[in-house]
Each structure stands twice: as C-alpha cells, then as structure tokens.
Amino acid sequence: MPKILVYLVHPSLEKSKANQMLLDSIPNSESITLRDLYEEYPDFSIQIKAEQNLIQNHDILLFQHPLYWYSCPPLMKLWIDLVLEDGWAYGKDGNQLLGKKWIQVITSGGSKEAYTKTGFHGYTTDEFLLPFRRTAELCGMDYLNPFLVQGTFQLNELDLQKESNRYRQFINQLLGGIYG
Amino acid sequence: MGESSFFIQALIYLTSAIIMVPLANRLGLGSVLGYLIAGIVIGPFVFGFVGTEGKDMLHFAEFGVVMMLFAIGLELELDLLLRLKFWLLGLGGLQLVLTTVITAFFSYLFGFSWKSSLALGLILSLSSTAIVLQTLKEKGLMKSISGQASFSVLLFQDMAVIPILAIFPMLSDSDNVPVANHHSLVENFPGYLKTLVVLSVVIGIILVGKYLLSPFFRLLAKSGNREIFTGASLLLVIAISVLMGAVGVSAALGTFLGGVVLASSEFRHELESNIEPFKGLLLGLFFLSVGASMDIPVVMANPTKVLGIVFGIIFLKAFVLFILGLIFRLPLNQNLYFSLALCQVGEFSFVLFGYSENLGILEGDIIIILVAAVAVSMALTPVLLLLYEKTIFGFLESKAPQKTTEQDIHKQENPVIICGFGKFGNMLGRFLRSNGIGITILDFDADRVEMLGRFGFKVYFGDATRLELLESAGLEHAKVVVAALDSPEKQAELIRNVNLHYPNIKIVARAGDREEAYDLKEIGVKYIYRETRETAVLMGRDVLRLLGTRSYTAEKARNLFLKHDDETFHELFDLRKDRVQYMSLAKQRNAELERLMFVDLGQEEELERDSWSEMER
Numbered sequence: 001m002p003k004i005l006v007y008l009v010h011p012s013l014e015k016s017k018a019n020q021m022l023l024d025s026i027p028n029s030e031s032i033t034l035r036d037l038y039e040e041y042p043d044f045s046i047q048i049k050a051e052q053n054l055i056q057n058h059d060i061l062l063f064q065h066p067l068y069w070y071s072c073p074p075l076m077k078l079w080i081d082l083v084l085e086d087g088w089a090y091g092k093d094g095n096q097l098l099g100k101k102w103i104q105v106i107t108s109g110g111s112k113e114a115y116t117k118t119g120f121h122g123y124t125t126d127e128f129l130l131p132f133r134r135t136a137e138l139c140g141m142d143y144l145n146p147f148l149v150q151g152t153f154q155l156n157e158l159d160l161q162k163e164s165n166r167y168r169q170f171i172n173q174l175l176g177g178i179y180g
Numbered sequence: 181m182g183e184s185s186f187f188i189q190a191l192i193y194l195t196s197a198i199i200m201v202p203l204a205n206r207l208g209l210g211s212v213l214g215y216l217i218a219g220i221v222i223g224p225f226v227f228g229f230v231g232t233e234g235k236d237m238l239h240f241a242e243f244g245v246v247m248m249l250f251a252i253g254l255e256l257e258l259d260l261l262l263r264l265k266f267w268l269l270g271l272g273g274l275q276l277v278l279t280t281v282i283t284a285f286f287s288y289l290f291g292f293s294w295k296s297s298l299a300l301g302l303i304l305s306l307s308s309t310a311i312v313l314q315t316l317k318e319k320g321l322m323k324s325i326s327g328q329a330s331f332s333v334l335l336f337q338d339m340a341v342i343p344i345l346a347i348f349p350m351l352s353d354s355d356n357v358p359v360a361n362h363h364s365l366v367e368n369f370p371g372y373l374k375t376l377v378v379l380s381v382v383i384g385i386i387l388v389g390k391y392l393l394s395p396f397f398r399l400l401a402k403s404g405n406r407e408i409f410t411g412a413s414l415l416l417v418i419a420i421s422v423l424m425g426a427v428g429v430s431a432a433l434g435t436f437l438g439g440v441v442l443a444s445s446e447f448r449h450e451l452e453s454n455i456e457p458f459k460g461l462l463l464g465l466f467f468l469s470v471g472a473s474m475d476i477p478v479v480m481a482n483p484t485k486v487l488g489i490v491f492g493i494i495f496l497k498a499f500v501l502f503i504l505g506l507i508f509r510l511p512l513n514q515n516l517y518f519s520l521a522l523c524q525v526g527e528f529s530f531v532l533f534g535y536s537e538n539l540g541i542l543e544g545d546i547i548i549i550l551v552a553a554v555a556v557s558m559a560l561t562p563v564l565l566l567l568y569e570k571t572i573f574g575f576l577e578s579k580a581p582q583k584t585t586e587q588d589i590h591k592q593e594n595p596v597i598i599c600g601f602g603k604f605g606n607m608l609g610r611f612l613r614s615n616g617i618g619i620t621i622l623d624f625d626a627d628r629v630e631m632l633g634r635f636g637f638k639v640y641f642g643d644a645t646r647l648e649l650l651e652s653a654g655l656e657h658a659k660v661v662v663a664a665l666d667s668p669e670k671q672a673e674l675i676r677n678v679n680l681h682y683p684n685i686k687i688v689a690r691a692g693d694r695e696e697a698y699d700l701k702e703i704g705v706k707y708i709y710r711e712t713r714e715t716a717v718l719m720g721r722d723v724l725r726l727l728g729t730r731s732y733t734a735e736k737a738r739n740l741f742l743k744h745d746d747e748t749f750h751e752l753f754d755l756r757k758d759r760v761q762y763m764s765l766a767k768q769r770n771a772e773l774e775r776l777m778f779v780d781l782g783q784e785e786e787l788e789r790d791s792w793s794e795m796e797r
Binding site for chain 1: 729
C-alpha cells in the first residue's frame with residue numbers, strides 16, 4: 001500500500017469551513033501522515049532535513065491548500081524553495097523524489113465557470129498551476145491532476161457533505177493505487 | 181616640611197600644572213611638556229616659588245614612575261606580544277640597538293668613558309610614549325602602517341626599560357654603589373644567596389598574583405566599597421615595590437613584574453583605572469620636579485651646545501628609523517611620518533638621568549644640558565609633524581594610498597562592549613558570540629565574573645559607569661555599547677558618559693519596565709528593550725496555542741500586539757507627565773487593541789470569502 005504524506009497549508013484554517021471539512025474527511029490510516037505546515041512553522045523556520053526525511057518514507061505528496069492569487073500560500077512556496085534542494089530533489093545526484101506522486105487539493109472561492117477561457121479569470125486552473133506541474137516534473141515525479149473544490153463561498157451544508165464524500169473516495173483510490 | 185607649608189607647596193604645584201598643562205595641550209605640545217614648563221616657571225630660576233626641595237620632591241614623585249611601569253606591565257598581554265612579534269623584535273629591537281650603538285660611539289668620540297657612553301646611548305634611544313601615542317590617537321593614525329610601526333617600537337622600548345634599569349648599576353664607575361638607595365636586607369649575603377632570595381621573591385609574587393589576588397579582590401568587591409578597592413590597588417603596588425626594595429631589586433623592576441603577572445587577571449582594567457589618577461598626578465609631579473630642578477642659567481649660557489645636541493639627536497634617531505622603515509618596506513610617506521614621530525627623546529630619560537647621577541655614571545652639569553635638550557626635542561616633535569603634514573605628507577599621500585592593515589594592535593578592539601552580564605547580558609552575549617562577533621564584557625559582580633571565567637568567557641571586573649574603565653576596555657574601537665546594568669541610575673550614567681564623549685557609538689539599552697524605558701527615551705536612547713516584554717508575550721502566544729488557537733494565528737497575534745505596544749509607547753511618551761490624559765489615551769489604545777485582536781483571532785464567524793467572489797457573479 002502506498003504511503004501518503006498530506007501537507008495541509010492554510011494560514012487561517014479556523015476561518016475556512018471548506019478546508020476543515022476536507023481535513024475531517026481524511027480517513028485514519030497507518031498509511032497517511034498529516035503535516036500541518038502553518039502549525040508546524042508559525043515563524044516560517046522550515047527544518048529542511050526533517051522534511052526531507054519524512055518525504056523519503058512516503059510515495060505520494062498531497063498538498064491541500066487554498067488558491068491565493070492563482071497560486072499557493074507563501075509558506076508552501078517557501079517549503080518548495082527550501083526542501084526541494086539541488087542535489088537532493090533534482091540536479092546531479094538529485095533523485096530522491098523519482099517516481100513519487102505529486103497531487104494538489106485546492107479550494108477556491110471562484111466557481112468552475114470563473115476558471116475557464118471565457119470565464120472571469122480567463123484561464124483554467126490547470127494553466128495557473130503550470131509552475132507546480134513543472135516543479136514535479138523536474139524532480140522526476142508523477143504530476144496527478146488536482147482535486148478541486150470550487151465556489152466554496154456558495155457551498156451549503158449539503159454541498160459540503162457531497163464534496164467530503166468525493167474527497168474520501170479520492171483518497172481511497174490513491175491508497176488502492178488505482179491512479180498511476 | 182610643616183603641615184601648612186605642605187599645603188602651600190601643593191597649592192603652588194597644582195596651580196601651575198592646571199594653568200600650563202591645558203595650555204601645552206592646546207598648543208599640541210603634550211602634557212609632559214606642560215608639566216615641565218610649569219616646573220620651570222615655579223622653579224628657583226624664574227619665579228622661585230619652590231626652591232631646592234625640588235630634589236626631595238623628585239624622590240617622592242619617582243613613585244609615579246614606578247606606577248607607570250606597573251601600568252606598562254599590565255598592558256603586556258601575551259597574545260598582543262605574539263601578534264606583534266615580527267615588528268616588535270625586528271623594528272623595535274633594531275631601533276634600540278642601532279640608536280644606542282651609534283649614539284654611544286659619538287659620545288665616546290666626545291670624550292666620555294665607554295660606560296657613560298653606553299648609558300647615554302641607552303637613555304637617548306628611547307622615545308616618548310606619551311607624546312607619540314597621544315598624537316597618533318588624535319590624528320586617527322593608530323591603525324595606519326606608521327601607527328603600527330610606531331606602536332611596536334614604543335612597546336619594545338617600554339619593555340626595554342626594565343633590562344636597562346638592571347644594567348645601569350653595572351655601568352657605574354664606583355664599585356660600592358648599592359643597588360637601591362637604602363640598605364637592603366641581603367646586602368651582606370654572598371652572591372649566590374642574593375640571587376636565590378631575589379628569585380624566590382619573584383616567584384612568590386607570581387604565585388600570589390596568580391592564586392591569592394583574585395580571591396582577595398573578590399572578597400573586597402563583595403564589600404562593595406569603591407575606595408577600599410582603590411586602596412587595595414595602591415597597597416598592591418606599594419607592597420611589591422617595598423618587598424623588592426628589601427631584597428635589593430629596584431622598585432620599578434618589581435612593580436613591572438607585578439604588572440605582567442596581573443595582565444591576564446580579570447581585575448586588570450579595574451586596577452588600571454584605579455591606579456590611573458595617582459599615576460598621572462605623580463608622573464605630573466615628577467615632570468614638574470624635573471622642570472623645577474632644571475638649572476636654567478646653565479642652559480642659557482650654552483645655547484649652541486643644547487641646540488647642537490637636540491638637532492644631532494633628532495637627525496640621528498630619524499635617520500636610523502628611516503633606514504629601518506626602508507628595510508621593513510614601509511611606504512615612503514608612512515616611513516617619513518614614523519621617523520619624525522619617534523625622533524624625540526622620551527620622558528623616561530628624566531628618570532634614567534636621575535638614576536645615572538645617583539650611580540655616578542654621568543656628571544650633574546652635563547645632565548642639566550641633556551635634560552634641556554630632551555625637553556626641546558619633545559617640544560619640537562609636534563612642530564616637525566605639523567610641518568611635514570602641511571608640506572610633504574599630503575603630496576606623497578596622493579601618490580601612495582594609505583593602507584590600513586587588518587591586524588589590530590590595540591588591547592581590545594571588539595566591536596561590541598556589553599556592560600552588565602547578568603541574565604540578560606548573558607543571553608545576548610551568547611547569541612553574539614555564536615555569530616562570531618567579538619565582545620568585551622564588563623561586570624561588577626565578582627562572583628559572576630569568576631564563574632563566567634570558568635565557562636570560558638573573558639569578563640572584566642569593573643564599574644562600567646566609569647569612562648576610564650570603558651576606555652581601557654577599548655571603547656574608542658567599539659561600534660555598539662550594550663547597556664544592561666541592573667540599576668536605572670547606573671544605566672543613565674553610563675549612557676550619558678558614552679553619548680557625551682563618543683557620540684558616534686550606538687547604544688542599545690535594556691529597561692526593566694515601561695517607566696525605565698521612558699526615562700531612557702528621555703535621555704535620547706534610540707534602541708530600548710524592555711526586559712520582560714518579548715518573553716511575556718511569547719508565553720502569551722503559547723497559552724493561546726494551548727487553548728487551541730492555531731500556531732500561526734497566535735504568532736500573528738503576538739506580532740500585532742508587540743507592534744501596537746511599540747506605537748502606544750511612543751504616543752504615550754509625550755503625555756506621560758500628564759496623568760489624566762495619559763490614562764485616557766492608554767485606555768483608548770487598549771480598547772482598540774482588543775478590537776483588533778478580536779477580529780484577527782477569528783472570533784467573528786466568517787466564511788472564506790475572497791472579494792473576487794463578488795466580482796465573479
């Protein structure tokens with residue numbers, strides 16, 4: 001069974017119903033490790049070695065984060081800058097991530113329609129996520145399509161429940177190795 | 181001397197010094213010459229305020245010289261000597277030997293005996309530490325190449341004084357001159373026993389200095405009495421000189437040795453600054469007496485002789501120095517400056533002249549001429565340097581850029597001085613040290629100093645509110661002074677001192693509470709740190725976390741609170757005298773902070789709403 005490392009990256013989780021819901025949907029499993037980055041590093045002092053050691057024991061890196069300005073929250077960007085070191089993640093002898101999977105679980109206020117060629121933002125979410133795709137590729141990882149929860153501010157209790165179920169299934173599929 | 185006449189004497193001496201010394205300093209002649217001129221003025225040949233007792237006064241004032249040697253000994257730190265060994269031995273040693281040999285050779289030609297010639301050569305090879313170092317410091321040349329070269333030569337000369345004092349009795353023509361002026365205890369012992377006794381006393385001093393002195397001083401420090409400390413420092417010097425005298429070693433040599441032994445002690449700066457005023461005054465008195473006992477008519481009768489000797493000496497010394505400067509590859513402009521700076525004869529020659537007269541090495545009337553010549557050579561130094569700077573130096577300067585070398589030559593050149601090494605200073609010191617910053621630490625708690633010494637911190641014992649102590653700890657080279665003393669009064673005094681004399685040094689100050697912080701702001705401190713503020717708020721942050729607040733949110737709350745607290749501090753500062761307004765503004769600011777916190781901690785229910793969502797519809 002593949003091991004999943006879930007990175008939760010949200011600077012104000014207490015204000016995000018959608019993200020709390022997603023978090024609660026993750027099943028308790030020996031194969032899932034949860035890492036709450038903003039809780040771990042409130043002062044942004046990321047421990048590079050500790051992060052790298054953790055990654056070595058997992059097969060799937062799952063980043064759960066809101067979409068801020070078409071990208072990730074700052075701590076996640078810093079994490080990428082620091083942890084994915086030359087000679088470790090890429091470059092000469094940088095083969096520690098080879099064959100691992102990269103997947104983003106993203107909540108956005110904007111609806112599905114807003115993120116289309118003709119919509120409010122004028123591009124699809126996939127296009128906005130190009131830097132992440134390329135990052136994963138450069139490290140020799142499999143980049144899986146993101147799991148999107150969109151239009152969060154319009155979701156009522158019932159909608160949230162639906163999304164929760166969908167997410168639980170998605171995780172189970174990952175564990176069963178059906179993807180890839 | 182009756183009591184009243186003693187005070188009258190003191191009145192005359194001090195008055196003349198107070199008038200002449202600042203005047204001489206203003207003219208750039210240095211304080212040594214000021215005292216000398218003051219002595220001449222009150223002496224029997226001008227005003228005649230003091231008569232022939234100038235000679236008795238000399239004997240008393242020679243104790244200033246003893247203290248000076250003690251202070252020189254204190255300055256001799258082994259690592260400084262090791263760092264400078266090349267310049268010290270090479271430049272310093274060669275300068276002394278060459279100048280001595282050439283001067284002695286000329287003296288011999290003029291008909292002196294070879295012993296007198298050698299003594300004369302040794303005396304005249306010394307330069308004036310007081311004048312040269314003062315000049316270099318004033319012109320900011322201490323770190324230039326010429327400054328370093330000068331410093332090395334002077335240091336070597338200072339050290340050479342000791343063997344010179346030891347050699348002099350051997351140069352005496354009469355066989356039965358006692359080593360000291362009084363009868364020593366070991367006079368009738370056979371030679372080998374004498375040596376044995378002297379050796380054991382020296383070893384005794386070393387052992388006492390190493391093992392007994394620090395505990396003894398610590399004990400005194402605990403009594404917390406300033407003047408007892410000063411008394412103990414004086415007692416130490418006097419005891420050493422008496423003890424050495426008793427076994428027939430000169431007091432100067434003995435105290436120098438004592439100084440060297442104590443150079444590595446944590447009480448070094450404290451001793452230095454305790455002795456300083458006595459040393460300064462007694463030395464001043466010594467130069468005064470030299471001036472007062474100078475036989476002006478003899479000098480006036482032989483002007484050509486005096487001037488001939490002066491220019492002979494200046495030329496010879498400068499020539500030797502210049503040649504050595506060439507050998508040691510000093511840049512031309514620096515070399516010339518170095519040669520001119522050290523071409524006078526030093527103040528120590530007055531001591532040696534007196535000494536050689538007692539021993540019968542040199543005749544009294546030739547000494548009078550020589551003393552006058554030395555004084556003139558001193559007076560000419562600033563003039564020569566000024567001329568050189570105004571003419572050639574600037575011209576050469578443009579061609580050869582002045583290089584300052586990496587190697588520092590001062591005793592302590594750390595960029596940070598921490599005053600007060602309690603819990604607070606200690607933390608800060610550890611942080612700076614772990615980042616490779618050199619720190620000098622002063623503390624007034626003897627137990628603490630001892631304990632820190634065991635942990636490998638070089639801590640000096642002393643009261644940081646005293647400017648002279650700060651200066652001997654290298655204040656002039658510091659960039660930042662950390663004021664972390666426990667008492668607010670002491671803090672204020674320290675800060676005022678540093679601000680007044682070294683306005684360019686930045687001061688960071690610890691405050692106990694808000695009131696103290698206001699007081700510090702009042703006297704113009706820019707960087708104020710309330711001791712408990714950060715720690716308390718950090719603790720508050722973690723309490724929030726333990727209550728379930730998310731780390732990052734709690735961290736933001738901490739930063740927001742501190743920022744707000746800073747702003748409030750500065751706003752309330754202006755109102756702090758007006759209690760009513762102060763309280764009302766404080767309340768207002770607190771309420772505002774509460775509102776801010778409430779919003780930020782997410783107490784208000786809100787969905788994750790980005791403002792785009794409104795536009796997207």
